[in-house]
Amino acid sequence: MICEVVINNISRFTDSLFHYLVPEDLESKIKVGMRIKVPFGKGNKSYEGYVMGFANKADTPNLKEIIQIIEDFSYFDENMASLIKYLHHRYFSLYSDIIKAVLPRGVSARYEMVATLIEKDPEVLKSHTKNSLIREQIAELLLRNREMSYTDISSELGRKNIMPSMKYFLSKGIVEVKEVKIQRMDDKTKTFVSLNVSVPEAFEIIDRISKRAKKRALVLEILTEVDSISMSDLLEEADTGRETVNALFKDGYVDIYQAEVLDEKLCIIDEDKPHYHLTDEQTRAYDAIRESIDNDLSKTFLIRGVTGSGKTEVYLRLIDRCIESGKQAIFLVPEIALTPQMVRQVSCYFGDQVAVMHSMLTLRERYDEWKRIKKGIARVVVGARSAIFSPCEDLGLIIIDEEHESTYKSETSPRYHTLEVARYRAKFENATLVLASATPSLESFKLAKDGVYELLEMKNRINSSPLPEVEIVDMREELTEGNRSVFSNVLKSEIAKNLKDKKQTMLFLNKRGFSSFVSCRSCGYVAECPNCNIPLNYHKVSESLICHFCDYKEPKKTVCPKCGSTHIRHFGIGTQKVCDEISSLFPEARVLRMDADTTLSPHSHEVILDRFRKGEADILVGTQMIAKGLDFENVTLVGVVAADISLFMNDFRAGEKTFSLITQVVGRAGRGKYPGRAVIQTYDPDNQILDFSKNQDYEGFYEEEISLRSLMWYPPYCEIININSSSESDYQARKTLLKLRDELIKELSLCKLNSQVTVMSVTKAPMHRVNSRYRYRFIIKMKYSKTVYNIIHKVLESQYKTAGNSTLTVDVNPINMY
Numbered sequence: 001m002i003c004e005v006v007i008n009n010i011s012r013f014t015d016s017l018f019h020y021l022v023p024e025d026l027e028s029k030i031k032v033g034m035r036i037k038v039p040f041g042k043g044n045k046s047y048e049g050y051v052m053g054f055a056n057k058a059d060t061p062n063l064k065e066i067i068q069i070i071e072d073f074s075y076f077d078e079n080m081a082s083l084i085k086y087l088h089h090r091y092f093s094l095y096s097d098i099i100k101a102v103l104p105r106g107v108s109a110r111y112e113m114v115a116t117l118i119e120k121d122p123e124v125l126k127s128h129t130k131n132s133l134i135r136e137q138i139a140e141l142l143l144r145n146r147e148m149s150y151t152d153i154s155s156e157l158g159r160k161n162i163m164p165s166m167k168y169f170l171s172k173g174i175v176e177v178k179e180v181k182i183q184r185m186d187d188k189t190k191t192f193v194s195l196n197v198s199v200p201e202a203f204e205i206i207d208r209i210s211k212r213a214k215k216r217a218l219v220l221e222i223l224t225e226v227d228s229i230s231m232s233d234l235l236e237e238a239d240t241g242r243e244t245v246n247a248l249f250k251d252g253y254v255d256i257y258q259a260e261v262l263d264e265k266l267c268i269i270d271e272d273k274p275h276y277h278l279t280d281e282q283t284r285a286y287d288a289i290r291e292s293i294d295n296d297l298s299k300t301f302l303i304r305g306v307t308g309s310g311k312t313e314v315y316l317r318l319i320d321r322c323i324e325s326g327k328q329a330i331f332l333v334p335e336i337a338l339t340p341q342m343v344r345q346v347s348c349y350f351g352d353q354v355a356v357m358h359s360m361l362t363l364r365e366r367y368d369e370w371k372r373i374k375k376g377i378a379r380v381v382v383g384a385r386s387a388i389f390s391p392c393e394d395l396g397l398i399i400i401d402e403e404h405e406s407t408y409k410s411e412t413s414p415r416y417h418t419l420e421v422a423r424y425r426a427k428f429e430n431a432t433l434v435l436a437s438a439t440p441s442l443e444s445f446k447l448a449k450d451g452v453y454e455l456l457e458m459k460n461r462i463n464s465s466p467l468p469e470v471e472i473v474d475m476r477e478e479l480t481e482g483n484r485s486v487f488s489n490v491l492k493s494e495i496a497k498n499l500k501d502k503k504q505t506m507l508f509l510n511k512r513g514f515s516s517f518v519s520c521r522s523c524g525y526v527a528e529c530p531n532c533n534i535p536l537n538y539h540k541v542s543e544s545l546i547c548h549f550c551d552y553k554e555p556k557k558t559v560c561p562k563c564g565s566t567h568i569r570h571f572g573i574g575t576q577k578v579c580d581e582i583s584s585l586f587p588e589a590r591v592l593r594m595d596a597d598t599t600l601s602p603h604s605h606e607v608i609l610d611r612f613r614k615g616e617a618d619i620l621v622g623t624q625m626i627a628k629g630l631d632f633e634n635v636t637l638v639g640v641v642a643a644d645i646s647l648f649m650n651d652f653r654a655g656e657k658t659f660s661l662i663t664q665v666v667g668r669a670g671r672g673k674y675p676g677r678a679v680i681q682t683y684d685p686d687n688q689i690l691d692f693s694k695n696q697d698y699e700g701f702y703e704e705e706i707s708l709r710s711l712m713w714y715p716p717y718c719e720i721i722n723i724n725s726s727s728e729s730d731y732q733a734r735k736t737l738l739k740l741r742d743e744l745i746k747e748l749s750l751c752k753l754n755s756q757v758t759v760m761s762v763t764k765a766p767m768h769r770v771n772s773r774y775r776y777r778f779i780i781k782m783k784y785s786k787t788v789y790n791i792i793h794k795v796l797e798s799q800y801k802t803a804g805n806s807t808l809t810v811d812v813n814p815i816n817m818y
């Protein structure tokens with residue numbers, strides 16, 4: 001019997017399916033998804049692996065045998081194994097990265113080589129260490145601790161390769177070595193760790209330090225996957241000591257802080273299950289989707305419903321029907337900030353049948369919730385992007401709310417799109433897929449137009465309440481009239497009215513910080529990040545200049561370093577500046593701010609929104625976190641402070657992103673019994689995108705935008721693959737990518753596929769320098785072809801081996817093109 005195995009090791013050199021023989025005594029026990037122990041490499045070192053399937057014949061002679069089954073439990077089934085293989089092919093990601101995304105952290109067993117000092121005579125030890133500094137250092141460590149794991153020794157010494165020295169000590173009888181299985185422990189703590197740099201920057205740091213500081217690199221890698229993590233969980237997961245994290249803290253790469261650990265249920269359970277009478281539009285949508293659930297039709301539906309049309313009530317009825325049919329449901333929301341609100345609503349209906357999955361949970365909470373789903377105790381899963389991998393073995397329904405949101409696309413490996421994963425699972429597990437949005441992505445709406453999805457429309461708000469009245473304000477005229485405030489006279493007047501009427505206001509600005517950049521008015525000097533080719537942003541609270549890409553930080557400048565002038569000014573606006581102006585104009589107003597800076601600690605999203613919901617603030621200022629899904633009955637005014645920020649980005653999706661953002665944020669107003677108003681401030685009032693947003697005219701926007709995409713051959717008419725190379729050497733980064741591109745074109749030519757694929761030139765990435773690493777890219781445009789993908793895989797595999805200090809990344813249909 002032959003099984004396919006993925007080695008649980010983060011390396012391109014082990015990124016494959018390997019064949020192993022199954023001993024006769026294990027043939028009746030082994031299953032797909034089991035964790036096993038296998039010999040690997042010339043030295044037959046023991047590695048943990050996962051069974052991915054079984055093969056009829058071997059891919060190589062003289063197969064090795066599996067050593068043992070680690071435990072009698074399958075972590076995933078055949079369907080999930082098939083999905084893992086698909087994601088490896090589709091997104092050019094490591095098998096180990098995909099499995100880490102599919103399984104909760106803390107699942108994998110860890111086998112440590114532990115050395116115990118036998119010879120304790122200092123003179124004898126000295127005779128064996130006098131010609132080797134590393135042996136001397138190891139001996140000193142073992143004298144102090146007597147017993148240490150290889151990992152701890154490596155970490156303490158800051159050395160990667162201690163094996164030759166350990167083999168020497170073992171051969172001389174100085175130490176005794178045994179292999180020990182490390183068990184996890186549930187240790188509650190109030191100390192938390194989070195990244196103090198951006199995720200892209202963290203990966204750049206990992207690439208730079210991984211060879212000399214493996215444990216530090218591993219800690220950073222773990223932190224890229226969670227917003228924050230308790231110190232004890234982090235140390236257990238990384239198998240390291242506090243000194244590793246302290247070193248990263250000293251370098252400014254991580255933040256260590258104290259936070260209260262709330263001991264409460266993950267799900268909020270109300271006694272009474274609310275009942276609402278469905279509107280005709282809600283009923284039509286529900287009936288159509290219910291038929292698919294009842295008959296296992298595996299259909300995909302797209303609900304285009306205006307903001308406030310009651311889509312959530314339809315979701316809840318469908319989940320109820322799914323559970324009644326004996327199946328499980330997955331309900332995804334785009335932002336962690338929306339999860340508490342949605343959990344509150346869902347748990348009103350389904351109580352302790354609800355499981356919550358998102359990155360703000362502790363490792364223990366996530367693992368426990370994963371187990372509840374796996375065992376079928378939880379029948380509905382609510383969560384953000386990663387919840388799509390929930391181990392529902394009786395999956396009947398997947399709902400993706402606000403399906404247009406870019407947060408459904410992962411920007412770290414594996415760089416999957418949640419919608420594609422959902423479509424795959426729905427197809428192979430006979431589940432119904434429901435996509436919904438007031439502003440569907442162009443890709444989804446075109447599929448609906450083409451009949452691939454079934455389109456269901458909800459054009460009216462529940463209770464026939466009107467959409468907000470929207471006014472576009474020309475900020476050029478405000479300047480002409482002498483108004484240099486962040487707020488137009490119209491918006492100031494409307495805020496004053498809301499304060500007087502005891503109603504709430506939401507102000508949206510897609511820019512955190514106080515100002516966009518700092519410049520000298522005398523010589524034109526602009527304060528820039530020394531590591532990246534972008535201006536620094538001024539943050540007033542900390543009186544500092546910060547890079548939002550690498551988190552470089554320096555004190556605020558009062559004198560120009562170039563000419564010595566004191567005429568330093570801050571240009572542009574950020575959420576801090578908006579809050580300051582509000583406090584200046586309306587001292588009596590109670591203001592809350594919600595952006596990346598104010599939501600760093602666990603549960604901060606929920607705390608801010610809960611305070612606003614309870615009426616503890618009059619005005620909520622925020623970035624895109626507040627632009628979608630939130631439902632506050634007392635909010636009657638929404639202000640879009642600077643509509644132009646996203647409109648003129650260097651991105652073919654700029655128009656779509658702006659239309660969706662403005663339409664969604666405007667839809668937060670007037671969702672209760674009071675009518676809503678919205679004010680959109682812009683320096684380009686005649687822009688057609690803003691006009692479409694004002695009138696909530698999705699059809700008009702779609703027809704205009706889709707014709708441009710067709711003309712320029714952009715998605716949904718093709719796929720885009722962005723291949724990027726980065727290195728501390730500008731020359732090396734470019735050379736690596738040029739070589740890869742040349743090899744790819746050569747392989748495509750040999751297969752006569754040139755006409756099917758457009759391979760663009762190697763150019764500097766828009767963000768050419770990030771944290772002192774130079775970045776180049778080239779873009780591939782094509783219709784999906786398995787043959788072409790296999791060629792790209794082949795070329796990448798050969799180039800990974802010769803890339804040297806360059807790091808290669810591949811992003812399929814990227815959301816951000818920087």
